[in-house]
Amino acid sequence: MPVFHIDDQPVEFEPGEKILSAALRNGKKIPHYCYHPGMSIVATCRMCVVEIVDLGNGRPAPKLQTACSVDAADGMKVETMNKKVEEGRKLVNEFLLINHPLDCPICDQSGECTLQDYSFEYGSGKSEMDYSKRVYGWRNIGTFVSLERNRCIQCSRCDRFTREITGTNEFGMFNRGHELTVDTYTDRPMTNKFQGNMADICPVGAITEKEFRFKRRVWKLKKNRSICTGCSTGCNVTIEHDRNEVFRLKPHENQNVNKWWMCDEGRLSYRIMNERKTRINSPLGRVGQNLQDISWEEAYRAIAERIIEMAPKENEVIALTDTHASNEELFLLKKLLKDGFLSDNVFCPLPKWEQIESEFFINTLITTDKSPNRAGALALKIKGDAKNVGVKNLIDRKLKMAIILGCPFEKENDFHQKIKQTQLVIHIGAYHNCWSDIADVVLPGQNYSEKKGTFTNKLQQVQTTDIAVQALRRSRPEWQILAELGQALGYKFDFNNVNQVFGAMSEEIKAFSGLSFDQIGDKGIKLTKTFKDNGMKLVKETT
Amino acid sequence: MVEETLVLFKNIRKPEYSKTLEGYKKAGGFQTLKKVFGMKPEKVIQTVKDSGIRGRGGAGFPTGLKWSFMQKGSSKPSYLIANADESEPGTCKDRELMLKDPHLFLEGMMIGCYAVGCHHGYIYIRGEYFPAIKSLNTAIEELYADGLLGQDPMGSDFHLDLTVHSGAGAYICGEESALLDSLEGKRGQPRVKPPFPAISGFNGCPTSVNNVETLAYMPFILGDGGVDAFKSFGPENNSGTHLVSLSGHINNPGVYELRMDVSMRDIIYEIGGGIRNGKKLKGVIPGGSSSSVMTADEVDVLYNFDELANIDTMLGSSAMMVFDEDTDVVKLLLRITKFYAHESCGQCTPCREGTHWSRNIIRDFLKGNGSDEKLKRLDRVGGNMLGTTLCALGDAAALPIQSFVKKFPNDFRKYYAKK
Numbered sequence: 008m009p010v011f012h013i014d015d016q017p018v019e020f021e022p023g024e025k026i027l028s029a030a031l032r033n034g035k036k037i038p039h040y041c042y043h044p045g046m047s048i049v050a051t052c053r054m055c056v057v058e059i060v061d062l063g064n065g066r067p068a069p070k071l072q073t074a075c076s077v078d079a080a081d082g083m084k085v086e087t088m089n090k091k092v093e094e095g096r097k098l099v100n101e102f103l104l105i106n107h108p109l110d111c112p113i114c115d116q117s118g119e120c121t122l123q124d125y126s127f128e129y130g131s132g133k134s135e136m137d138y139s140k141r142v143y144g145w146r147n148i149g150t151f152v153s154l155e156r157n158r159c160i161q162c163s164r165c166d167r168f169t170r171e172i173t174g175t176n177e178f179g180m181f182n183r184g185h186e187l188t189v190d191t192y193t194d195r196p197m198t199n200k201f202q203g204n205m206a207d208i209c210p211v212g213a214i215t216e217k218e219f220r221f222k223r224r225v226w227k228l229k230k231n232r233s234i235c236t237g238c239s240t241g242c243n244v245t246i247e248h249d250r251n252e253v254f255r256l257k258p259h260e261n262q263n264v265n266k267w268w269m270c271d272e273g274r275l276s277y278r279i280m281n282e283r284k285t286r287i288n289s290p291l292g293r294v295g296q297n298l299q300d301i302s303w304e305e306a307y308r309a310i311a312e313r314i315i316e317m318a319p320k321e322n323e324v325i326a327l328t329d330t331h332a333s334n335e336e337l338f339l340l341k342k343l344l345k346d347g348f349l350s351d352n353v354f355c356p357l358p359k360w361e362q363i364e365s366e367f368f369i370n371t372l373i374t375t376d377k378s379p380n381r382a383g384a385l386a387l388k389i390k391g392d393a394k395n396v397g398v399k400n401l402i403d404r405k406l407k408m409a410i411i412l413g414c415p416f417e418k419e420n421d422f423h424q425k426i427k428q429t430q431l432v433i434h435i436g437a438y439h440n441c442w443s444d445i446a447d448v449v450l451p452g453q454n455y456s457e458k459k460g461t462f463t464n465k466l467q468q469v470q471t472t473d474i475a476v477q478a479l480r481r482s483r484p485e486w487q488i489l490a491e492l493g494q495a496l497g498y499k500f501d502f503n504n505v506n507q508v509f510g511a512m513s514e515e516i517k518a519f520s521g522l523s524f525d526q527i528g529d530k531g532i533k534l535t536k537t538f539k540d541n542g543m544k545l546v547k548e549t550t
Numbered sequence: 551m552v553e554e555t556l557v558l559f560k561n562i563r564k565p566e567y568s569k570t571l572e573g574y575k576k577a578g579g580f581q582t583l584k585k586v587f588g589m590k591p592e593k594v595i596q597t598v599k600d601s602g603i604r605g606r607g608g609a610g611f612p613t614g615l616k617w618s619f620m621q622k623g624s625s626k627p628s629y630l631i632a633n634a635d636e637s638e639p640g641t642c643k644d645r646e647l648m649l650k651d652p653h654l655f656l657e658g659m660m661i662g663c664y665a666v667g668c669h670h671g672y673i674y675i676r677g678e679y680f681p682a683i684k685s686l687n688t689a690i691e692e693l694y695a696d697g698l699l700g701q702d703p704m705g706s707d708f709h710l711d712l713t714v715h716s717g718a719g720a721y722i723c724g725e726e727s728a729l730l731d732s733l734e735g736k737r738g739q740p741r742v743k744p745p746f747p748a749i750s751g752f753n754g755c756p757t758s759v760n761n762v763e764t765l766a767y768m769p770f771i772l773g774d775g776g777v778d779a780f781k782s783f784g785p786e787n788n789s790g791t792h793l794v795s796l797s798g799h800i801n802n803p804g805v806y807e808l809r810m811d812v813s814m815r816d817i818i819y820e821i822g823g824g825i826r827n828g829k830k831l832k833g834v835i836p837g838g839s840s841s842s843v844m845t846a847d848e849v850d851v852l853y854n855f856d857e858l859a860n861i862d863t864m865l866g867s868s869a870m871m872v873f874d875e876d877t878d879v880v881k882l883l884l885r886i887t888k889f890y891a892h893e894s895c896g897q898c899t900p901c902r903e904g905t906h907w908s909r910n911i912i913r914d915f916l917k918g919n920g921s922d923e924k925l926k927r928l929d930r931v932g933g934n935m936l937g938t939t940l941c942a943l944g945d946a947a948a949l950p951i952q953s954f955v956k957k958f959p960n961d962f963r964k965y966y967a968k969k
């Protein structure tokens with residue numbers, strides 16, 4: 008790669024790359040507002056000015072140049088920290104502030120606002136603007152986001168977003184000069200499913216998420232990397248939380264999966280992480296009609312005793328799971344049935360699903376498969392089919408026991424009725440549902456924000472969730488429950504962490520062979536052996 | 551005695567001239583186009599280069615060079631667009647041509663289209679120019695009827711369509727890249743450059759944007775007149791005549807065609823007949839409102855590109871606005887700055903905020919709220935728009951402010967010193 012210099016440091020760049028892009032890629036910060044790597048370059052905020060002391064031909068550029076719009080060149084020398092550049096930034100920031108309401112104390116963006124940050128660095132303590140400021144009224148611009156136009160710095164990122172990213176053209180710039188402002192067209196609130204991203208890319212507090220407004224100051228939020236489990240895409244996110252409460256999900260850049268974006272529905276999936284009403288708080292055992300609190304030891308002992316007593320054979324056992332379970336959980340469930348009962352009777356729902364084809368990448372994110380690990384289930388060869396024929400065939404025979412992980416086959420009343428009649432129903436999961444209602448033993452699991460796990464998305468890329476908040480005191484991660492259950496039944500199931508389970512999985516399952524948990528890292532990793540998902544249907548976008 | 555030199559106005563200045571196609575042809579029109587059809591386009595461009603003609607739209611960029619940048623062998627069509635947006639305050643020369651001798655300009659445009667390989671040319675015309683729009687459309691109809699537009703004019707195997715597109719009243723749409731956005735049906739805002747229009751212009755295709763007057767010289771340069779005659783009208787690097795829009799406190803305002811080696815003093819006192827009511831000259835805005843102002847004792851320079859650049863101002867669109875000793879310079883600056891505040895597209899920070907802010911400061915002086923500090927602030931705010939914006943409108947707003955403050959400081963002080 009060719010090289011140029013930023014503040015005497017050599018920086019590699021790809022031919023045709025802009026100075027700012029190359030700088031940011033190499034960890035060199037240059038203040039900017041309007042530039043966004045995913046959208047066209049407009050070079051209008053003028054904040055990213057730098058001095059090019061050598062254009063690569065020995066001559067300097069005649070005046071300060073905008074780093075976002077000028078190509079890096081071999082041998083070019085750029086200065087980003089000298090007096091002249093600083094003056095250049097100062098004047099831009101002064102202009103941006105003269106009409107700004109300076110209402111940081113009541114602004115949600117405060118703490119993650121680039122205008123605030125740069126003003127701190129380049130602003131002046133006093134204003135020389137002694138005229139009344141520009142004021143706009145409130146507008147309802149969409150279901151998901153709120154607009155406070157007085158805070159807008161006219162960077163046009165939002166405008167470019169609906170033009171270039173969603174292609175919905177719902178939002179734009181109106182009027183000109185000093186009155187230039189943003190709005191929706193013809194008073195129609197936006198309906199695109201990705202409005203939250205506009206709050207993310209708005210550098211100031213002009214566009215904010217309605218869901219998050221006034222809930223928490225952002226500097227209180229702690230952040231953990233994870234993935235959205237709202238659908239089979241698995242957009243990379245940070246879970247943002249404070250005092251054990253999750254406040255929002257924000258997309259995290261991953262060029263292989265979601266680029267910079269995520270959908271609004273995915274953002275709302277944070278709500279379930281705080282759900283307490285339907286949470287299973289403790290292991291439960293059935294006494295007559297009622298479920299009663301028991302200890303973990305009691306639960307495992309009771310299960311082991313019943314199983315020894317029943318001595319179920321291969322086809323008298325069934326395990327049902329949803330595809331919300333992690334790869335490790337699915338693997339251990341499968342292993343438990345195989346090692347314990349020589350049984351392959353692990354089933355999950357595998358309905359058909361649709362993948363949208365669109366010239367706008369973002370529209371391809373949302374899938375109709377609202378579970379995060381269908382591909383993991385397929386890779387692990389968990390049984391299933393679109394019409395649940397496999398389960399139906401088995402369920403009519405003499406079943407003695409069933410293990411239910413999560414909330415599979417929620418709408419199949421027939422399954423519930425038949426499973427209820429078996430002698431032992433074990434339900435493992437974080438929330439009460441139709442299965443805990445009929446279970447004999449209920450074991451409290453955890454949700455995505457509380458445990459580690461890997462998931463395989465629709466691209467057959469393995470990604471991880473991480474522990475963001477503290478789990479309920481008496482809950483345990485499902486992989487641990489399954490491991491302990493195995494041990495209680497006397498098998499060699501000594502797994503102390505997810506990494507070990509993943510290791511065993513990569514040894515036993517072809518699709519994962521050669522992969523290790525530590526390899527997955529920030530960007531995810533492709534399955535060793537990929538396959539075709541016959542349940543997927545490509546559909547053209549309807550507009 | 552200074553007189554007009556008639557290249558573009560040679561027909562217009564004849565009282566009996568009829569601007570119809572017939573009249574134009576009778577005056578020798580379309581002979582050059584016929585000749586040009588027999589030349590290779592490269593040869594046409596070379597001739598234009600040799601003539602040294604610089605664009606008359608304001609920036610003075612060499613036209614031949616601009617055409618030579620047009621991407622050759624591109625799979626996309628090429629476009630030539632005539633910039634007839636003429637909105638620079640003080641400028642009213644393109645209108646003269648379009649109203650009074652439309653075929654001269656159209657022949658020039660057709661030569662340009664041939665040179666750059668354009669088969670559909672657009673004339674982007676200022677929306678308020680109703681009579682000029684009509685005049686052009688009538689002329690274009692005549693050309694189609696005559697077979698000069700459309701397929702194979704004059705037996706050549708060239709084909710060309712021309713379309714008149716009127717703007718909607720925004721000064722910024724005269725800036726070439728904003729013009730292209732507007733022509734594409736978008737909000738007219740200047741684009742980032744590079745890429746320049748010659749590489750990616752109208753609909754992403756190679757495009758040349760040329761001022762009406764610039765194009766109108768082509769029949770002369772490539773025809774009877776020729777390169778040498780054209781060059782002889784001005785000093786080196788300032789070849790040709792130019793149309794001077796003379797306005798302000800002058801006895802004979804109007805549009806005059808002059809050589810490029812005439813002094814500004816002669817233009818004011820001989821061509822313009824001196825200052826109205828026998829008053830004294832106070833200053834001149836030499837090249838449209840975007841140029842730095844000159845004081846009365848600076849006018850002994852030749853009125854051309856290089857001489858004005860030498861004294862830190864510019865020829866711009868050759869629009870000279872003359873003002874007399876009674877003029878309130880602060881009010882004049884307010885008028886100019888209001889214009890830029892109103893016409894700024896607003897996308898870039900310094901221009902959007904700076905034009906409006908400086909307008910407010912200037913107004914303060916008129917309200918009696920001036921001060922030394924405010925004068926300094928005006929200079930600073932104005933200066934902060936200079937060289938910091940995406941297009942030249944920021945400079946256009948900054949230059950008058952800075953030059954007025956520098957050259958007429960007492961006019962500002964007068965407003966607050968009394969107190």
Ligand SMILES: Cc1cc2nc3c(=O)[nH]c(=O)nc-3n(C[C@H](O)[C@H](O)[C@H](O)COP(=O)(O)O)c2cc1C
Nearest residue numbers: 605606607633635636637724725726760761764942
């Ligand atoms: C703010 C602004 C307004 C402009 N307005 C006009 C105009 O009205 N007419 C024009 O010919 N050029 C105008 N220009 C110059 C054009 O951008 C362009 O340079 C010119 O049309 C090129 O033609 P030329 O090479 O023949 O001069 C303007 C430039 C700026 C920055």
Ligand code: SF4
Nearest residue numbers: 159160162163165209
């Ligand atoms: S609302 Fe935000 S993103 Fe949109 S132009 Fe204003 S500051 Fe930029």
Ligand code: SF4
Nearest residue numbers: 235237238241242273
């Ligand atoms: S597209 Fe799917 S994975 Fe991405 S945010 Fe939306 S629901 Fe979550």
Ligand code: SF4
Nearest residue numbers: 895896898901939941
């Ligand atoms: S300088 Fe002014 S007119 Fe030109 S692009 Fe910037 S805001 Fe628009």
Ligand code: FES
Nearest residue numbers: 039052053055075
């Ligand atoms: S980031 Fe370069 S001008 Fe805005």
